[in-house]
Amino acid sequence: MAPSIASAKLTLSYPLNAVDFDPSNSDFLIVGGGGGESRSGVGNKITLIDTSRKHEISEVVDVDLSRNEDSVTSLAVAQSSDTSAIVFAGINSSQEEQQAGRNEHLRSFRLAYPPRKKSKNDANQDDEVGLPTAKVDTVALGKVALFKASTESKKETYQRVLRLSPVNRDTGGRLGAIATGLAPAGEVVIFDAKRENPTLEDVRQRVQLGKGEDVADIDVIESKEGDFLVAYCTDYEVYVCKIGSALQNADSEPRFIHGAPRPDVFSPGKKRPTFRSLRFLTPSLLLLLQNQPNRSGPELLLLEVPDSADLGTVVLRKVLHHSIKFGSALATALLPASKPTQDIQHVIAIAGQDISITILTLYHSPTRKPSSSLKFRTHTTLYNVHPLQMTALTFSTFTLPTKNSYALPHYLKLASTSMSSTVIVHTFPLTPHPQTSRQQGLPARFVLQQPGSGDAAQMSLSVIVSIIVVALGAFLLQAWTEIRGGTPEYLGAKGWLSQRLQDYVALPYMFEDVHVEMPVLPSEMPKAEEVRPMIPSAEDVKETIVEEVSAVIDRAESFKGTVVRTLSLRSLLSLRNKYSSQNYLTRSHTEDGDEDDEDYDEENEDITDTSAPFDLPSKAILVRDSGSSLSTELHNDRSAVGEIGKPWEELTKEQRELWKTRLIEAGEWSLDQGETVLKGIFFGQIGALVGGVVGGMMGGS
Secondary structure (H helix, E strand, C coil): CCCCCCCEEECCCCCCCEEEEEEEEEEEEEEEEEECCCCCCCCEEEEEECCCCCCCCCCEEEEEEECCCCEEEEEEEEEEEHHHHEEEEEEEECHHHHHCCCCEEHHHHHHEEECCCCCCCCCCCCCCCCCCCCCCCCEEEEECCCCCCCCCCCCEEEEEEEEEEECCCCCEEEEEEEEECCCCCCEEEEEEEECCCCHHHHHEEEEEECCCCCCEEEEEEEEEEEEEEEEEECECCCCCCEECCCCCCCCCCEEEECCCCCCCCCCCCCCCCEEEEEEEEEEEEEEEEEEEECCCCCEEEECCCCHHHHHHHEEEEEEEECCCCCCEEEEEEEECCCCCCEEEEEEEEEEEECCCEEEEEECCCCCCCCCCCCEEEEEEEEECCCCCCCEEECCCCCCCCCHHHHCCEEEEEEEEEEECCCCEEEEEEEEEEEECHHHHHHHHECCCCCCCCCHHCCCCCHHHHHHHHHHHHHHHHHHHHHHHHCCCCCHHHHHHCCHHHHHHHCCCCCCCCCCCCCCCCCCCCHHHHHHHHHHHHHHHHHHHHHHHHHHHHHHHHHHHCCEEEEEEEHHHHHHHCCCCCCEEEEEEECCCCCEEECCECCCCCCCCCCCCEECHHHEEEEEEECCCCCECCCCCCCCCCCCEEHHHHCCCHHHHHHHHHHHHHHHCCCCHHCCCHHHHEEEEHHCCCHHHHHHHHHHHH
C-alpha cells in the first residue's frame, strides 16, 4: 500500500491551461491561463504559487495580462535564482494584429520572488515558511514571433506546446521547442533557450509538417554535453531529430521511428490508435501515451530510440485500468542515483478522462540495454482529483541532497490543473534506498517505491487468492459429494437441503460390496476341433430367439387390461409406505388401461381421485428392465405377474445385487431406504432375455 499522500488545493479566478515548477526550487509553482480575447470578464493571468506547505498552497504573485490578447496556452520556467524566475509563455497577439500578419506568440517574463523565511528542511513541512513579506514586481521582458506568418484568411494558429530540456547545472544550457496548434500545416521551431528573451537569431531548426497535420506533443533531452534530441509526435507518427552543440553544426532532419498500427483489412473498425503525449526517460528510451480508437482505453509504450536510421523498438507496454477511456496528460520525473552505474527510478503520472491520476514507477539500469526485466509498477491511483477535466500535469525536479541533509525527509511533488480553475499539489514522500544508508550516512538514492516491492505485493496477493480459490473449491466438492452420498459426512451437507431437494439431487454412487464370482479360466485352452461342435449354427440361434420372444409376447398379451397404473418405483414405494392395508386409495381405470389423469398430481406423485377404491397392498408391483430404462407397473392379478417376474425374496444374492445397482442408477431406490421396502415387489427378466437364451444354448450345446 502506498504511503499517505498529502495534497493541497487552490481555486483561482480563471481557467488554467499550463503549469510548471521552478526546476531549482520546488517550493514555487507557476500556472497560467485565462478567458482569452473576449468580453467574458475573465482575465488572462500568470500566477506564482507557494507550495512549501504540504497541506496548504497560496498565491504569491498574480500577474494580470492584457484582455485584448489571447490567454496563456503554454508556459515553462527557463531560468531561476533565489530572487526571481524567467518564464516563457505562449500568448497570441490580438486578432487585429494577427490579421495584420503579426503574431508575437512567444513571451518572456521575470517574476521576482518574495523574501523568504529560513526553512528547516526541504520546505515540505507545515512550518510557516515561504510566505511573502513584501510586494514583488513582474517585468515583461519581450515577445517574438518564431512561427511563420499564416497566409490563411482566418488566423487560428497558436502556440500549443512549449518544452525545454532539463536544466544542466554544469553548463546551464537549455534547448527549447515549440509547436503550433490549429495551423493549416503544423510547424515545429527549435531554439536556444539560454537568453532571457529569445529572438529569431536563436532559432536552431524549423520542421514543417504536412497540410492538416498538427503536433500532439514534443519533448527535448540532452544526449551528451551540448548535443540534444528532440522528439515530437503527430496523431499517428513519432519523429526524432538531433541538434548539434554549435550553431554552425549541421543538425539532422527529423527521422520517423514509430507509427501507430493500421487496422487490419478485415477489421470492422478502420480507426487507428492516436498518440497523445510523449516524454524522454533517457536519450535511448521514449515513453508514449497512446489512446485506442473509440475511447477504448489508453496504453503506455516504452520505445527504444535507435542510434541509426532504424525504426524504434517497443520494449514494454502497459494497458491502463479499464475505467480510463482516454488519457489526457502525461508527466515524468527522474529520481537519480548517486552513481552513474546504479539503477534509477522514473515516476510516471497519467491523467485520465475520469479525472483520475495513475502513478507508476519504472526501474532500469543506465548501463544495460532495455530487456524483458523492465516492468511498470503501479504505485497508487488518485481518484476525483478535480471537479472538471484536467488540462496539465507536471512533477517537481528532484536533486540528490547533500550529505548533511540525508537524514531530513524528502519529497516529490505533482501539480495538476483543470478547467475548473483549480490547481492541486500532491506531495509524495521519498524513502532512501537501501534502507540502511540513512543510518550509516552513506551515499544513497531516494525512491518512491522500493525495488521489487510491487512484485512482492503482487505475488503475495496471487498466492492468497489461489489458496482461497482452492480451499473454496475443495469445500464445495466435499459438500457436493456428501449430498450425493459419495463420501462419509464430515460437513453435514445433507442437512443444508430440504428433503425434496435431497431426493432430487442425491444419486448415491457408493454401494454395498458386490461379490461376483469370476470364472476360472482353464490352464489350457481347448482345441478348435473340440469347441466347434459346441457352437450352435446361426439358424438354430435365430429359431430359438424367435420362439422365446414370441412366448414372452404371448404372456405379455395375457396381462392386457390388468395394468392399473404405470408409475415410478419410488412413487409406489412412497404410496405403499403411506397407506396401510386399512387405508384405501381410489382411482378410475378402464379395462384396456386408459386412465383419467385429471386428478393426478405428478409433482407430488399422489393419487387423489376417489371414484373407484382399491386396496394398494393387494396389487402387484412389477419392475421391468428394458436394458436402457426401467418401468414399474401396478397389476391387479398377483398370480399372473408371477409368471413373468420373481418376488424380491426369491431372487438370488447375485440378482439382488445387480438389481440394487440398477435401481440406484435409475434413481428409483437408495441404500438408506433399506432392502425391506423391496420385499413383495416382482422383478422381470425382459432386459436379460436374449443374453440368457444365448447363454443357455451355449451351455446346453
